Amino acid sequence: MARVIVFDLYGVIARTQPEQARRYLVELAGVSGEAFWEAYWACRPAYDAGQDSAGYWAAVADRLGARFADVPALISADLESWSHVDPAMVALVHELADAGHRLGLLSNIVEDLVPVWESGHAQWLGRFSSLTFSCRIGVAKPDPRAYRICAEGVGADPGEVLFFDDNETNVRAAREAGMTAEVFTSAGQVRRLVREDTPAR
Structure with missing residues (x-):
């Protein structure tokens, strides 16, 4: 055996995330793709280790110096992209x-x-x-x-x-x-x- x-x-x-889903996440975030993905991945380890979704997206926004207009939509689109x-x-x-x-x-x-x-x-x-x-x-x-x-x-x-x-x-x-x-x-x-x-x- x-x-x-x-x-x-x-x-x-x-x-892994399809390109169309990646583009949609950037569109929802309303920031440049390069900056978005740097913050997205930099904050991901804590999320993977058990941080809640709201805390994760707050950390991403803080790293970008941005305010997301629709966090629930970002959470939903992100989860769908990994499913x-x-x-x-x-x-x-x-x-x-x-x-x-x-x-x-x-x-x-x-x-x-x-x-x-x-x-x-x-x-x-x-x-x-x-x-x-x-x-x-x-x-x-x-x-x-x-x-x-x-x-x-x-x-x-x-x-x-x-x-x-x-x-x-x-x-x-x-x-x-x-x-x-x-x-x-x-x-x-x-x-x-x-x-x-x-x-x-």
Whole structure:
């Protein structure tokens, strides 16, 4: 049997923000795109670690020296932009679970998005032995504690875990935590690496 397989969510199973959604967020904010995205990402770690939505957008506005006219619309548009899956990866989750692999999820995700995923994607999320969400554990990747908590949740030592993330910084941190980790490129890559990691019977 292969090692426990742990996936990141965004950029792996879930799609990153589509360009149209990104443009709409900038339009709602009413500030230049470059400045908006600098503030958006600079304030994101605290949001991922459990900060509430109102506090996050207040921090973004403060960093920009701006006042947003419609914060609820920004919150709604932001959540919608992070709510889309890659069907090929969802199929792979089912395939791996059906083959007897133990699966875990380790995601940097804001609290308001968790119920969106749990209510709309329960079928395939239910194939995971453990879901580790940054907002629920109070730390986000690449903090080494996130990887330890994830490994404990899925019932494995870090050295038993094969981890996939689209962010190289997070992959390096996973390796430092003792996991085998790869920068995700495709479902085919996952199949190949899982096959190579599974001893012949």
